[in-house]
Amino acid sequence: MLTNAVNRNIPEKINNKKLIPYQGEFALSPADAPVASYRKLKKRTPDMGNKIQRDLTAAIRSVGLKDGMTISFHHGFRDGDLTVLPVLEAIRALGIKNLTLAPSSLTDVHDPVVEFIKDGTITHLESSGLRGKLGKAVSEGILENPVVLRTHGDRVRAIQAGELNIDVAFLAVASADEYGNATGCTGKNICGALGYAMVDAKYAANVVLITDNLVSYPCSPISIDQSDVDCVVVVDQIGDSALIGKGAARTTRDPKQLLIAENTTKVIEYSGLFVEGFSVQTGVGAVPIAVTNFLGERMRTQNIHAAFALGGIGAAITRLHQEGYIQKILAVQSFDTEASAALCNDVTHIETETGTYANIFGNGCCINKLDICILSALEMDTHFNCNILTGSNGELRGALGGGPDCAGAARLSIMAMPLIRGRIPSIVDEVNTICTPGTSVDCVVTEYGVAVNTARNPDLTERLRKSGLKLFTMQQLKEMAERLTGKPEPIQYNRDKIVAVVEYRDGSIIDVVYQVLPE
Amino acid sequence: MVAEKIKLRRTMMYVSGSSPANIAQATIYGADSLMFDLEDSVSVNEKDAARFVIYHALKTIDFGDTETVVRINAINTETGHQDLEAIVRAKPDVIRLPKTSCAQDVWDAEAMIAKIERNIGFKEGTIKLMAALEDPSGILNAREIAKSSKRLIGMAIGAEDFVTSMKTTRSPLGVELATARGLLLMACREVGIYALDTVYSDINNDEGFLEEVKLIKQLGFDGKSCIHPRQIKPIHQVFTPTIKEIDYAIRTFGAIQEAEEKHSGVIALNGKMIDLPMVERARRVIRLADAAGILDGGAYGC
Numbered sequence: 001m002l003t004n005a006v007n008r009n010i011p012e013k014i015n016n017k018k019l020i021p022y023q024g025e026f027a028l029s030p031a032d033a034p035v036a037s038y039r040k041l042k043k044r045t046p047d048m049g050n051k052i053q054r055d056l057t058a059a060i061r062s063v064g065l066k067d068g069m070t071i072s073f074h075h076g077f078r079d080g081d082l083t084v085l086p087v088l089e090a091i092r093a094l095g096i097k098n099l100t101l102a103p104s105s106l107t108d109v110h111d112p113v114v115e116f117i118k119d120g121t122i123t124h125l126e127s128s129g130l131r132g133k134l135g136k137a138v139s140e141g142i143l144e145n146p147v148v149l150r151t152h153g154d155r156v157r158a159i160q161a162g163e164l165n166i167d168v169a170f171l172a173v174a175s176a177d178e179y180g181n182a183t184g185c186t187g188k189n190i191c192g193a194l195g196y197a198m199v200d201a202k203y204a205a206n207v208v209l210i211t212d213n214l215v216s217y218p219c220s221p222i223s224i225d226q227s228d229v230d231c232v233v234v235v236d237q238i239g240d241s242a243l244i245g246k247g248a249a250r251t252t253r254d255p256k257q258l259l260i261a262e263n264t265t266k267v268i269e270y271s272g273l274f275v276e277g278f279s280v281q282t283g284v285g286a287v288p289i290a291v292t293n294f295l296g297e298r299m300r301t302q303n304i305h306a307a308f309a310l311g312g313i314g315a316a317i318t319r320l321h322q323e324g325y326i327q328k329i330l331a332v333q334s335f336d337t338e339a340s341a342a343l344c345n346d347v348t349h350i351e352t353e354t355g356t357y358a359n360i361f362g363n364g365c366c367i368n369k370l371d372i373c374i375l376s377a378l379e380m381d382t383h384f385n386c387n388i389l390t391g392s393n394g395e396l397r398g399a400l401g402g403g404p405d406c407a408g409a410a411r412l413s414i415m416a417m418p419l420i421r422g423r424i425p426s427i428v429d430e431v432n433t434i435c436t437p438g439t440s441v442d443c444v445v446t447e448y449g450v451a452v453n454t455a456r457n458p459d460l461t462e463r464l465r466k467s468g469l470k471l472f473t474m475q476q477l478k479e480m481a482e483r484l485t486g487k488p489e490p491i492q493y494n495r496d497k498i499v500a501v502v503e504y505r506d507g508s509i510i511d512v513v514y515q516v517l518p519e
Numbered sequence: 520m521v522a523e524k525i526k527l528r529r530t531m532m533y534v535s536g537s538s539p540a541n542i543a544q545a546t547i548y549g550a551d552s553l554m555f556d557l558e559d560s561v562s563v564n565e566k567d568a569a570r571f572v573i574y575h576a577l578k579t580i581d582f583g584d585t586e587t588v589v590r591i592n593a594i595n596t597e598t599g600h601q602d603l604e605a606i607v608r609a610k611p612d613v614i615r616l617p618k619t620s621c622a623q624d625v626w627d628a629e630a631m632i633a634k635i636e637r638n639i640g641f642k643e644g645t646i647k648l649m650a651a652l653e654d655p656s657g658i659l660n661a662r663e664i665a666k667s668s669k670r671l672i673g674m675a676i677g678a679e680d681f682v683t684s685m686k687t688t689r690s691p692l693g694v695e696l697a698t699a700r701g702l703l704l705m706a707c708r709e710v711g712i713y714a715l716d717t718v719y720s721d722i723n724n725d726e727g728f729l730e731e732v733k734l735i736k737q738l739g740f741d742g743k744s745c746i747h748p749r750q751i752k753p754i755h756q757v758f759t760p761t762i763k764e765i766d767y768a769i770r771t772f773g774a775i776q777e778a779e780e781k782h783s784g785v786i787a788l789n790g791k792m793i794d795l796p797m798v799e800r801a802r803r804v805i806r807l808a809d810a811a812g813i814l815d816g817g818a819y820g821c
Contacts, residue, residue: 255748259547422540447547468812483581484543 006385006434010509014501015124015145017163022510025408025439030361030506036162038205042230050178053231056090056210060168062231063206065096069167072204073103074196075128076172076184076333080243081109083172083210086235088113092121102126102164104155104196104354105399110134117142126164128152129389129399130500138499139395141515147396147500149389152196152332153358153365153405154505159203160361161507169204171197172238174340176211177219180229184334184351185221185344187213189241192334192343193313194223198353201228212238221344223351245284245314245335251293252286256418256447261290263469264374264416264445269298270467271412271460273371276304281311281373281406284335287416288374292316299325310366311357311373311402313339313349321349330366332357332402358405360505367402367409374414375403379431382474384438384453386415387431389502392424394491394516396500400435405505407440412457419446424488425481427474432491434511435502444477451477492517527551527810528673528713529742529758530751531588535560536569542576545585548748549755552586557602558593558617566598570605577609587611588649593618594628603628607635607646613672618680619650621660622667629668644670649715653677654684658699661706673713675744676703679720691727693734704739716743722750732757759811760804768801768808772819 001009004021012019020028053059065071071091073084084103091099097120105128106113114137116122126148130138138147150158158164173194174187184194189212201207201224209224209232218226252258264287268274280295282288293316299305300323308328309317314335320326322342330352334340343349355362367373377386378398386407391397407413417426427444442457443450449470452460464471472480493514500513532550534541536557545553555576561569573589589611591602606614616628625648636643648670652658658681665674678696682688687695700716707714716735719728728750735743736757743754760768771788775798778786786793802821809816 253749255548256544259748420544447544483579 004508004510006437006510008434008511010512011498014498015148019501020508022437022504022508025437028506028508030157031161033161035160036165037203038165038167039203040205051180051229051231052178052214053233056087056233056235057094059208059231059233060087060090060094060096063168063208065091065094065168067096068098070100070102070165072166072169072200074171074194074200075103075105075107076191076194076196076244077189077239077241078244079107079109080189080191080240081107081172082237082239083170084110085112087170087210088116088121092116092119097121098123100124100126102166104152104200105129105401106131106134108132114142126150127399128155128401130396131398135396139390139513139516140518141494141497141499143499146498146512148503149400149500150503151358151400151404151505152354152402153360153362153367154503154507156199156355156359157361157505157507158503159199160355160359163507166200166204168206168208169197169200170208170210171200171224172210173197173224174211174238175213175215175219176209176232177215177217177226178232179217180207180209180224180226180232181217181219181222182209182211182224182229183219183221183344184223185340186215187211189213189237189239190337190340191239191241191244192340193331193351195332195352195354195357198223198351199355201225202353206230208233210235210238212236241337241340252290254286257286258290259447260416260418260445261287261294263447263450264291264414265294265298266467266469267414267443267445267450267464268295268372268412270463271372272463273412274298274304277307278304279308279310279369279371280306281309281367281370281410282317283374283376284312284314285376287376289314289316291374291416292320296320296325310352310370311406315339318342318349330357358402358409358505360405365409367406370406370410372412372414373406373410374416375407375436376417377403377415377426377436379426379428380415380417380441380444380474381428381431381438382478384415384441384444384474385431385434386436386438386441387433388435389500390432390513392488394432394493394514396513400502404436404440407436408505413440413442415441415444417444417446419448419477419481420485423485425478425485427478427481429478433502433513437504437510444474446477448472448477448480525806525810526586527742527807528586528715530754531675531715531742531744532748532751533560533590533718533744533746536573537561537565539572539576542572543580546582548751550585550745550748550751551742552588552613553582554588554590554615554744555611556590557606558590566592567601570602574605574609577606577611586613588613588615590615590617590651594624600631603631604635607632607641608639610641610645613647613649615649615651615675617651617677618653618657619664620654620656622663625650625664625667625671629670632670646670647672649673649675651675651677652699652703653680655681658702661703662709665706665710665712671712673715673741674703674707675715676700676717678717691730693731700735700738700740708739713741714739716740718744718746719750720746722747725753729753729757755811758807759813760808764804765808765813768804769819771797771801772805
């Protein structure tokens, strides 16, 4: 065991791979090696002007998927995904086993993946997060080897470093032509920006596009290019657009969430960064969307314009863009049909692939230009370390997403979260799983007030004094939370079995997740 | 000589004894007072459970400088007596008596509270009282109720029961409450205690709510009971002096100071005589602004 820079014990090897313990946000440099690719040169003659395969089975056969390979998907449809499970069923029917499943992320709709693990179709997972029954099953130790969890930026780094080699990428696209040009923003079921899919299309050895809207050649706009695509399959439905944001785009009326959002907006307003030409990533969810709306009001009244908004884009950001208060949007994914449709018609609404967005070794990523990001966590410790993966019972129930990437890069990283959730304190002595190091976080905003990380941001406290927000130390917030909830019993883990490793942006290991012992 | 700070009671938010989660975090919305309820929001078979929840909440949770009020069940019921026995021991700032019809109701409660205070060694008079007037007798006896006890800090109108007993219903303009509000207000003002308006039940009607808040502010109420955190901010906005009002008040004091320096008996502002009621109003504006944290009232001797 090695101890890393956030005092977590990391094994020296996992999955037969030597681990690098996390040493600090920008401590590591990439290995001196060219960008890895599994892509082979391929030959197509003019008489082969059609890549349509009859069905998923034919497509799987045509790309030569075999036992032990790695397959990937993108999660642009989030909870509306209708592609992953049919593909896995077709693979199972062909008797292919022992696959590594490496999608950009998995959501609650992927609970049935557990069945494919049980029958040996899938024996290893690499993802951004795990939720629902799948998260529970992995936490209980269903897989022999630990799952590898990566941030959005780190996944691209891992692909380029040759640590994640995708044999076949199965990519759902809203429209495609017969030769493999595709977009996410026109069609029957649009998911907007294909930021995740573009990466897999570029790097996977083989690329299968799946669409429910075949258009005449050439499809436009082109987000995925024909020269990266092996075959195209037409199905009845690739996903349900209405379920992408799962109601997250609705403006919350929950008074506690609105209060956290109001406090977060005040932090932004008094941060010194809320000036003409600022940039922001708010994300999606009840609090971020409320923050976007409150911030929009202040932008209108104070006549302040943002140079750009970044990341996952929903209707609230899209409307501010259309009103002219946000000059440009860099969209990695779109959270609702309004944002998806807007991507199509406007050159200032720019589709951005995940590597461009957040790859630390990608020679410059968008988040390096970001002023303000709003993030959330399941829990934080008094050193500002954040857990966004494991719940109060120790089980996997979240995703790293772009959180650790953005927090590390943005000038002002704000964690917005409730001090307590039901009877569980959110601010504790020690979080279950460190995902974002405290050195990346400027402040945490709760319904009671704000705690500033003075080590990272010495001026913020003074700036916030004028805001009327109540300021606390992390220790004070932790004690307040404990006074309301009491101190939960520690979770019982089996320290002999690691079920997941958590990679930091640079591929080093920031923490591991242990098997939860049954109660 | 700086006057004692005004206690703001712009908002008194109901929190049901049946919802422990809401009690634990009730302070975060910034209501001036929290009113934990044992009466109408608690079903008959939950009364004892709610009583224990509120007792323990008052004993263990730090409500900071938010005033704590408990609405007990009617003083002439067994449940009301049991409420007093428990709640006085938990030492809220105020106990609110529902359905108060006459001074005797307040005296009964006061006698019981005093007895409990003596038994447990509290200084007699520790617990303050509020009376809710909810029927014609209560309104018609408002003067005697207002004068009934030194513990009484204010009176409130409970409109739902009142309009029913008046054979009418509530309407947007509140004409059916005009007389009752007026009588209650005058009774409060005569003895210098707080007057609080009734709840507005339609939490989704933001516009109607704001109209009512403006109306009762104009009538002269000190504040309003509310049933949802969303109602707090609009009430505070209406009840907090505007920059224009504060500016005028400051200039009024400036004119007074100037007159004193010149030993002039006549004080004028913008060519207009300043009389005593104007000074009083200006003082009240400054003190309200001070209580709301907008300025330091001490600087103006308020």
